[in-house]
Amino acid sequence: MLDKGNTNQGYLCGRLFAVLDKIQEEANNQHSIRERYMNSASSTPAAVFSTILNLSNHHVENLKNEGRKIYFEKLKQEIISKIDANGFRPQLDLQDQGRFFIGYYHQRQDFFTKNEDNDNEE
Numbered sequence: 001m002l003d004k005g006n007t008n009q010g011y012l013c014g015r016l017f018a019v020l021d022k023i024q025e026e027a028n029n030q031h032s033i034r035e036r037y038m039n040s041a042s043s044t045p046a047a048v049f050s051t052i053l054n055l056s057n058h059h060v061e062n063l064k065n066e067g068r069k070i071y072f073e074k075l076k077q078e079i080i081s082k083i084d085a086n087g088f089r090p091q092l093d094l095q096d097q098g099r100f101f102i103g104y105y106h107q108r109q110d111f112f113t114k115n116e117d118n119d120n121e122e
Contacts, residue, residue, distance in 0.1 A: 009084060014042070018104045018108045
């Protein structure tokens with residue numbers, strides 16, 4: 001289950017990566033950042049996140065629904081506000097690399113859960 005109170009930097013990087021991946025998925029119907037950057041993002045976040053955050057700005061512009069743009073921007077801000085003010089870590093140790101993947105999949109699951117909830121309300 002998604003832990004929005006978790007401030008572990010690996011977990012937060014995983015959550016953020018999931019958001020950026022979801023933005024690209026909805027904007028372009030593809031997951032190329034996951035294919036290109038997931039391994040390096042999980043081990044050396046400082047080397048990757050500036051690039052993929054910049055890419056996400058372009059992907060957000062491709063979203064057709066204004067509400068989704070706002071939703072994703074708020075979600076990015078919520079997660080980034082918990083990232084250490086000194087920036088992304090140069091490296092994550094093995095435990096935090098594991099937490100990265102847990103954060104990634106928790107966030108992805110939360111997207112599916114919200115979609116199911118919206119489908120049930122209609």
